[in-house]
Structure formats: structure tokens, C-alpha cells
Amino acid sequence: MKPLFPVGVVSLLSLLFGSPNKSVFFRDVSSQIGVDFQHDRCATKHKYLVETMGSGVALFDFDNDGHLDIYFTNGARLVNPKTNSGNRLYRNLGNGTFADVTAVSGTAGTGYGMGVACGDYNNDGWVDLYVVNFGKNVLYRNNGNGTFTDVTDSSGVGDARWGSSAAFFDLENDGDLDLYVVNYLEYSLENPKRCGDENNRAYCHPSHFPGAPDVLYRNNGDGTFTDISRIAGVDGLKGKGLGIGIWDFDDDGFLDVYIANDTEMNLLYHNKGDGSFRDISLQSGAAFDENGIAEAGMGVTIGDYDQDGRADIFVTNFSGETNTLYRQEKPLFFRDVTHEAGLALPSLPYVGFGTCFFDYDADSDLDLFVANGHILDNLDAYSDSITYAQPNLLFENHGGRFVDVSTGSSINREGLFVSRGTALGDLDNDGDLDLVVSNSGGRPQILLNETPQGNRLMIQLTGKESNRSAIGTRIRWVVNGRVSQAMVDSSGSYLSAKDPRIFIGTGPATALSRLEVMWPSGKAQAFQSLQTGFLYRLTEGNEIQKTREFRSARP
Numbered sequence: 289m290k291p292l293f294p295v296g297v298v299s300l301l302s303l304l305f306g307s308p309n310k311s312v313f314f315r316d317v318s319s320q321i322g323v324d325f326q327h328d329r330c331a332t333k334h335k336y337l338v339e340t341m342g343s344g345v346a347l348f349d350f351d352n353d354g355h356l357d358i359y360f361t362n363g364a365r366l367v368n369p370k371t372n373s374g375n376r377l378y379r380n381l382g383n384g385t386f387a388d389v390t391a392v393s394g395t396a397g398t399g400y401g402m403g404v405a406c407g408d409y410n411n412d413g414w415v416d417l418y419v420v421n422f423g424k425n426v427l428y429r430n431n432g433n434g435t436f437t438d439v440t441d442s443s444g445v446g447d448a449r450w451g452s453s454a455a456f457f458d459l460e461n462d463g464d465l466d467l468y469v470v471n472y473l474e475y476s477l478e479n480p481k482r483c484g485d486e487n488n489r490a491y492c493h494p495s496h497f498p499g500a501p502d503v504l505y506r507n508n509g510d511g512t513f514t515d516i517s518r519i520a521g522v523d524g525l526k527g528k529g530l531g532i533g534i535w536d537f538d539d540d541g542f543l544d545v546y547i548a549n550d551t552e553m554n555l556l557y558h559n560k561g562d563g564s565f566r567d568i569s570l571q572s573g574a575a576f577d578e579n580g581i582a583e584a585g586m587g588v589t590i591g592d593y594d595q596d597g598r599a600d601i602f603v604t605n606f607s608g609e610t611n612t613l614y615r616q617e618k619p620l621f622f623r624d625v626t627h628e629a630g631l632a633l634p635s636l637p638y639v640g641f642g643t644c645f646f647d648y649d650a651d652s653d654l655d656l657f658v659a660n661g662h663i664l665d666n667l668d669a670y671s672d673s674i675t676y677a678q679p680n681l682l683f684e685n686h687g688g689r690f691v692d693v694s695t696g697s698s699i700n701r702e703g704l705f706v707s708r709g710t711a712l713g714d715l716d717n718d719g720d721l722d723l724v725v726s727n728s729g730g731r732p733q734i735l736l737n738e739t740p741q742g743n744r745l746m747i748q749l750t751g752k753e754s755n756r757s758a759i760g761t762r763i764r765w766v767v768n769g770r771v772s773q774a775m776v777d778s779s780g781s782y783l784s785a786k787d788p789r790i791f792i793g794t795g796p797a798t799a800l801s802r803l804e805v806m807w808p809s810g811k812a813q814a815f816q817s818l819q820t821g822f823l824y825r826l827t828e829g830n831e832i833q834k835t836r837e838f839r840s841a842r843p
Contacts, residue, residue, distance in 0.1 A: 312649070312682065312697040314723065314735040321734065322386045323358065328373035329729045330363040330400070331665065335489040336480060337473070337497075338366070338400060338422045338450070340663045342641065342708025342728035344783025347715070348406040348415050350393075350430060354836070355380035356713045356787055358734075360726055361401025361419060366477055375401050375419065384716065394436050399423045403709075403783035407456030407465045410511055411756040420451035420469060420783070429511075444513050449500045450475050453532045455779030457543050458755045459520075460563050461808045464507040465755050468522075470529035470547055471500035491663060494550050494584075499526030502547070506563070520564045527552045531588035534777050535599045536762060538619040541810065543760050546574065548585030548603045558620060571621075574601055574614045578624035583609045587710075587782035591645035592773050593629075593654045594688040599773070602631075604640025604658055604782070607674055611635040611643075611658060630690045631656075631683065638678050639663060642710025642782040646721045648682070650742035650793030652767055656683040656690055657699075659725050659782070661706035677704035680725065680733075697739075699723075705730055713787025719744050719821070719838030721791055726784070742795040743820035744838075749776055749790070752828040753809035757788065762806040767794045794820050803832075 331339045343361040350357050358378045365373075375397040378386040390396050399421035409416050414430035424446045428436035440446040450472045456465040475497050484490030501523045505513035517523035522545075531548035538544070542559035549555065553575040557565035569575040577583055584606035592599050598616040605611050610632040614622035626632045635658070642659035649655070660678040667676045679700045683690035694700065705727035715722045716736060723735040749758035761776040772792070778785045794800065800818040807813075807828050815832050818824065826832045 311740060312684070312693050313738045314697055314699050315738050316698075316702045316733050317736050318731055318734045321384060322388070323378050323732065323734060324388070325360045325376045325378070326731055327360070327726060327729055328363045330365050330373065331729070332366060333489060334480065335483070335491045336366050336477060337475060337491055337494070339363075340491055340665075340728070341402060341452075342661070342706070342783070343401055343726050344403040344453070344709035344785070345711045345724050345726040345732065346404040346406050346417070346785035347711045347713035347724060347787050348417075348778065348785060350377070350415055350417075351379065351434060352414065353382065355382045355717065356715050358386065358724060359395065359404060359417065360732065361397075361404055361783070364398070364400040366400065380715070389434065392434060394438070395428055397421075397426060399426065402451055403453040403470075404785055405454035405456055405467070406778050406785040407759060408756045409456060409465045409467070409507060411464060413756060415757070418445070418454055418456070418467065420454050422450050424448040425451055425454075425469065439511070443511060444515070445505050447471070447503050452530045453779070453783050455532050455534050455777075456757070456759060457534045457777070457779075458760050458808050459504075459506065459543070459559070460561075461542065461754070461760075461810075463751075463753060463755055463809070464509050465757060465759060466507050467505040467513060468532060468545060469503040469505070470532050471502050472528055472530060472550070473497040474500050494528055499528035499549070499552060501526050502529055516563065521567065522557060522565060525555060525567070527555055529555075530586050531603070531780075531782050533588035533590040533601060533780050535590045535775060536760070537599055537616065539762075541808070546588060546590070546601060548588045549582070550584050550586065551582060553582045554585050554603065556620075568620060573624070574622040577610070577612050578626070583612060586639075586641045587643040587659075589643045589645045589656075589780050591654045593645060593656075593685060595653060595770055595772055597771060597773065602643060602645065602656065604643050605635070607637055607639050607662065611640050629688065634681060634683075634692045637674055638681070641708045642725060642784060644710060644712045644723075644781055644786065646712050647791065647793040648721060648737055649684070649739050650720060650744040651795045652742070652770065652772065652793050653685045655685050657681070657710065657723060659707035659710045661708060661728060675704070677706050679704055680707055699735060702733070705733065707733075708782060709784040710781045711784045711786050712781070714746065714789070714791070717823075717836065717838070719746060719823075742793050743798055744791065744793045745800070745818060745820045746823045747790040747792070748823060748825045749805070750825070750827045751807065751809075753811060754807045754828055758807070758828070759788070760808040763790055764804045765792060765800050766802045767797045767800055789823075
């Protein structure tokens with residue numbers, strides 16, 4: 289479907305009505321810091337659909353040195369999946385550069401890489417890695433010495449369908465991490481459907497294929513997992529899933545699951561607290577757009593953008609559709625507010641994938657990033673209004689309405705890409721949030737945030753009775769009389785995993801008046817008058833510790 293407005297018109301409207309009130313700047317340092325990754329989609333003349341999907345990226349500290357490392361998934365020759373182009377792990381050296389440690393770490397993989405999830409599933413203090421493939425998935429156990437061991441077969445999590453995203457979370461609050469795997473289509477290379485003609489093959493639309501059911505693995509606490517998909521009630525709907533978001537939407541202490549589906553209704557599973565879910569997709573208002581239409585859901589991000597105490601959902605979609613913002617108006621009930629929030633028109637020409645709510649300028653509210661890139665690699669030959677490579681978008685939050693500040697932000701300064709996975713985190717430990725974007729068939733963008741910042745602090749949490757990764761820990765804070773919230777979680781976006789540390793922007797305020805921490809175990813803690821400018825570490829049940837100081841905020 290062609291967009292209602294060509295790209296040039298949308299850009300002009302953004303310039304006319306977008307009025308950023310301060311400078312916004314991200315610097316692409318990909319070519320300067322030792323990250324030489326190139327995504328290989330392994331395109332063939334057969335136009336296998338998997339070639340279009342791109343790959344994910346994870347930001348996680350695999351060696352516990354306090355610096356975020358980067359892991360990229362990659363494609364593989366589809367005629368022989370064992371000749372992998374090579375997933376890549378880059379160690380952050382802490383001096384602004386990275387070193388490729390893939391070979392030493394043992395994380396190159398052998399399959400066609402799609403998504404990635406991070407979490408300490410065995411509570412040994414080292415973050416583990418789960419890679420989702422077109423084919424058998426892989427669980428890498430972190431050995432704590434710079435190496436990983438493939439424990440897929442012994443752990444029982446090697447689902448071999450076409451997987452997309454995944455998330456570690458504690459389903460029952462029993463202190464260890466379970467694993468939700470989102471699957472996409474029932475699709476086989478042995479007898480693939482052909483679209484187009486012999487002289488002009490085309491990628492088939494996903495409507496030509498049935499969806500594949502998702503998988504939920506319960507952690508048995510002994511290094512193994514059990515598939516409880518049927519018992520938990522998540523295997524009945526085959527939704528063509530691509531994105532996943534985890535949040536406790538009704539504050540009952542149990543994590544709920546939201547799935548973005550491609551051309552099918554999105555799913556919201558409410559955690560019943562007994563190891564199972566209730567499907568509330570239809571009654572939640574977050575399954576379709578405001579017209580009751582299922583969209584081509586790709587990426588998901590969750591956050592309280594309007595600071596009303598309830599978490600909201602944003603989903604990226606296809607060109608000709610809007611990306612969709614679902615505002616939670618009461619517990620577990622959402623309304624499509626895309627148009628009134630200013631997010632409809634700017635998204636129409638683009639195919640959105642990775643996305644994240646984040647406070648890029650530390651002014652205390654959530655802004656929004658969207659990574660874009662079309663599916664059709666020959667699109668430029670027959671369309672003068674939509675392109676294959678597309679600009680990414682950055683929106684500044686102005687009191688609950690978003691303003692497109694992409695043009696002045698430098699996020700597209702190095703050219704346009706076919707963007708897919710996006711991960712968020714503080715790569716250089718200066719206290720603000722940077723972006724890593726994985727681009728289909730090309731190099732990544734590593735965008736260091738050099739926007740003038742308000743005051744800010746970060747919090748790193750470690751569970752004790754709760755899971756060691758502290759995933760699911762809810763945090764609320766007060767600054768200038770306004771209440772904000774966040775939750776520890778590394779999942780979201782599209783095929784990707786983000787920095788699990790909590791970032792808090794305070795604007796001009798130099799301290800938080802109050803911080804409340806609600807652990808999955810049920811334990812609650814509160815702290816007063818936390819000074820900005822520092823990374824704090826908190827282990828469940830202990831006092832909060834002020835550690836590293838950020839460099840001075842930029843003028």
C-alpha cells in the first residue's frame with residue numbers, strides 16, 4: 289500500500305511543525321571504535337522471506353567489568369545453515385574502543401540469526417545469552433572467564449521453528465528466570481512458496497503462510513527448562529509474532545506479556561500468578577488499531593510516556609499504516625492515541641522495526657526512537673515515493689505530544705540504512721543513553737548521545753531473593769513533585785536486548801526526593817534524597833551504594 293503522503297511531504301511537515309527547543313545530537317562512531325560488523329542477509333535469487341528480516345543486537349556486560357559489550361546476530365547461507373556469516377561479540381575496553389572476542393568466547397553460532405535475549409538464568413552472577421534463529425535456537429551459558437558454553441541440548445530450549453524475539457522473565461516470582469520465545473511463521477526452505485514469476489522473483493507476503501505458536505519455558509532451577517506453553521495458555525494462537533514486551537501492567541506483582549504480530553492481532557497475556565496466563569487481547573484495546581484493523585506489528589516498547597502512573601505500549605508497523613501508541617487509561621485497558629500524540633503522520637511512509645522509549649535529554653520524560661527500513665530490496669526501481677533504505681526517527685516528548693526532531697539530531701547524518709534491531713544503553717558510561725542499530729545487509733550505527741543533558745542518575749540492581757538479574761523489579765521516583773516509573777527488563781524493541789540499568793533524568797533538579805523499589809520477591813525498599821551525577825548499585829535488602837560519578841553534564 290502506498291502512503292497517503294510521499295516522503296518529501298512528510299519531511300516538510302516535520303520541518304514546519306516540529307519545533308525542537310534545544311540542540312539534539314547523536315554521533316555515529318561505528319567506524320572509529322573497532323566494531324567492524326557487517327550484517328550478511330545472505331540474499332538469494334529464490335527470495336526466501338527470512339532474507340528480509342534483518343537481525344538483532346544485545347547490549348550486556350558479559351564480563352562484569354562495568355562496561356556494556358555488544359553482540360550482533362547474523363545471517364547464514366540458506367543452502368547450508370552451518371556456514372554462518374558469524375554472530376559477533378565485541379568487548380568494551382572502557383577506553384572508547386571495542387575488541388572482537390567472538391572466537392575466544394565461542395558465540396559465533398551456526399544458524400541463521402534473528403533475535404537475542406540476555407539474563408542470568410542460573411543465578412551465578414554472570415549474564416547468559418539466548419540466540420533465536422531461523423531454525424534451532426541456542427542457549428549460551430556464561431562461564432565467567434570470557435567464554436560461553438552451548439548448553440542448548442542439556443537445558444531443553446532448542447526450539448527449531450522460525451523464532452524472532454525472546455525475553456527472560458520470572459513467571460511465578462520463584463527467584464529464577466523463565467524464557468518466552470516468540471515464533472513467526474511456519475516456513476520451510478524444502479518446499480518454499482514461490483511469488484512473482486521465474487524471471488522476477490518477489491518476496492512473498494506473510495499472509496501466504498500460517499503463523500507458528502510461541503514457546504514458554506519454565507526454569508526448573510537446575511540448569512534445565514520445561515516447555516509449559518500448553519499449560520500456561522500461550523500455544524493456542526499462532527500470531528506471526530515479531531516483537532515482545534514485558535511489564536506488570538496492573539501492578540499485581542506478576543509480569544504480563546505483550547506480543548506484536550505481523551498482520552494478525554497483537555496479543556496481551558495477563559499473568560494469573562499461578563504459572564499461567566489469561567488472554568485479554570480483545571478486551572484490552574491493544575490488539576488492533578483504532579479502526580479495529582490488525583497491523584503489521586514488528587517492534588514493541590513499553591513505558592509511562594505521559595507520567596500518569598500507568599505503562600503504555602508503542603508498536604511499529606508497515607508503511608501505509610501508522611505506528612501505534614496505546615495509552616493505558618485504566619489497568620489492562622488501552623486506547624489508540626497515535627494521532628493525538630503526534631505520531632501518526634510521520635510514520636506513514638516508513639516500515640518501522642526497532643524502537644525504544646527513552647529520556648534522551650534527561651528532562652524527566654520519555655522520548656521515542658524508531659528504526660526504519662523497507663522489506664523489498666528492489667523497491668527503488670518502481671517507486672518514487674517510498675525507498676528501501678529509510679531515515680530513522682527521533683521524537684521529543686512535549687507534555688505527552690511528540691515532536692519529530694530527527695532532522696536536527698544527526699541520527700541520519702551518515703546516510704540512510706535498512707534498519708532493523710535497536711538496543712539502548714549507556715555505552716560510554718557518561719550517564720546518558722546511546723543507541724545501537726543493526727542494519728540489514730550493512731554496518732550498524734553506533735550512536736553516542738551528545739545532546740545537552742539535564743541532571744541524571746543510573747541505578748544497577750541485583751536480586752537476592754528475587755532473580756539475580758532483578759528483572760521485573762519496579763521502580764518509582766519523585767522529582768519536582770512528579771512521579772515517574774520504570775522496570776528492570778532487557779527485552780523489547782525488535783529482536784534485541786537493552787541495558788538493564790535504570791536511567792533517571794531529573795532536568796534541573798539535583799536530587800530525587802524519593803525512590804521506591806518493589807522487588808519480585810515482594811520486598812519493598814525506599815530511599816530519600818539521592819544525588820544526581822552518579823551510578824548507584826543496590827542489592828536486594830541492602831542499603832543503596834553511590835559508586836561511579838559521571839562526567840559533568842554538558843552545557
